[in-house]
Amino acid sequence: MLKRLLILTAALSLALAATAQAQQPPIKIGAILPLTGSGASYGVWMKGGAEMATEEINAAGGIGGRKLEVIYEDHAADASKAVNGMRRLVEVEKIPFTLTSYSAPTLAIQPIGAQNKVVMMNGGGQSDNLANKAYLYNNIPVVSNEVGVLANWLTKEKKFKAVVVIVANDEAGRNSAKTFREKLTADGGRVLAEEQVALDGNDFRAQLAKLKAAGGDLLFISSYGRNVAIIADQARELGITLPIAATSWVLIPEVFKSKGAEGMLVTRLPFKPDSPFARKFKDKYKTDAGFFAVQYYSGTKIFARAAEEAMKKNGGKLDGEGVKNAIESLKAFDTISGKLVFQPNHAAIMDIEVGVLKGGKVEVEKVLKANP
């Protein structure tokens, strides 16, 4: 009788323990991404990458025994939508951490994050103004590194001298155009004319006609999302035969399909289309993976690593300040694309490749190592 009672008690307490374990609340983090609008293609990659990382983390037992749950918010390239999403995540969901994307939306949410001690991990936006901001970490290099390499290659090796520039009228577009102009001038080239266009526009013929009249030997597109494909196609339609150059932002399916973009001179950040990650992504989402899928996969994994460290230090307690301190003390993170080290300016550095876009693939001509 006593024995049976003991067994029963043991079984009961085991069951109780199991429920307690199961009832431990999940760790909720945010992800503020371009799920609709002109950059929806990036959103597919970013969300997919974060989802894959979350599934892997949870399959391996979660973070400190707690499940990870990502709450997605759509900013549609609009800073005010990003702010609304961030407020909801901070006030309602009480997140310690969020993934973020795009330059203007990220700059808009950064003060909210800093004030509420919520860590923001940006894997997509590249404006130079994203560096050196409290609670904001960029697991991507800022754009000046990339346009610097591009401008140097275009002037020194490809011998272009006079460039006309079409610029998306937003933080990222303007910042990249400004840095490009500085680097190009320093390397002996010059910008003949510059025209601004709306990021969500779809008729750029008037601006392109002006650039055509300005002459030059190269067209630089300082924009991103699907309007790059439209700009390239409309440029060709207007009889602009100049070679076109752009940064890694343009490596999205819409541009790969565009006839006008064929032969585009581009930079690329490290991405292996034949990696196990890329194959798994394709199996799961039935679409080719891209650089930004890896970025948000890595961003989620970096959070898991930092959160684990923070919980260890603070006796199981998890908050934004702890995550920030963990990132600062760990500094280096192992990712599927190699070791990622946050620089003192809160941004990463990476190898930068330059090459030619042919048939939806980049034929790399040169690689500039981040750590030679």
Add this chain to the structure above:
Amino acid sequence: MDLVLQLLATGLVVGSLYALCALGWGLIYGTTLHFHVAHGAVFAVAAYYAYVGQKLLHLPLLAAVAAAVLAAAATGLLIDLLVYQQLEKRGAFRTSIFISSLGLLIALENVLAIVFTPDPMRMDIGGLGTAVIIGPVFLTYLHILTVVLAVAGYGLLAAFLKWSRWGQAIRAVSSSPEMARTVGVNLGKVHLLTYAIGSAISAPAGILVAMDVGAEPFRGTRFVLLASVGVIMGGIGSIPGAMLGGLFLGLLENLGIWKLPSEWQSAISFGVFLVFILVRPRGFFGRTIHSAEI
């Protein structure tokens, strides 16, 4: 010089789109005095009718476009029948009609965005997208078709109003609803006809833009705004005025950036409009706007 010619050509194409939109909106406003901003929704929905016809029902392009124009005409007619006429029966002011029209525009645009996503839906236009080179000017066949259709639309509308019995009825209501009623014209029927024809004449503009750059849910707002500006510039109640006002705005928008940076495009259009309307409140050929008409 090449640049001016190119901007002139692009301006003519954009102006033709504005003109088609202004012809429809101006006909409706001139006849019913409804400030029908939901015309923008009809413009947007016409593009989706054509898209659905071609991509989901697999109709040939021409059949899809024809069906879309008819469906847009029916949409315009139903808006008048189910919303405006009901409001008028209940003795609503013109302001209430304007506000309900605005509500309708926003609601319909958002429904389109929910059903089709805010992303542009592209159509297959085959050889129409091919570039045509005329001296220093580059256009596509679709652009040339746009100008041709605007001129044809204007001609058809003017002829209909002048020579057909129903056209004469519309003109009678437009010049004096009271008088028209006294001589036995059925105002309700004339309004419905005006909405159908006004919608059918603007629908091709929405479809042509969609064929060029894809159908988008929120594009109508800008077009209806420019159409109303074109109509006021041309002179309310004047069909040649609406045509001219639309063309003028398209040309202004494009030629305006010849020497100025392109981000000034909208500022130039609306700035010139303000100056113009202060100097010539009747527009090119029309009657004055009374506050009561809005």
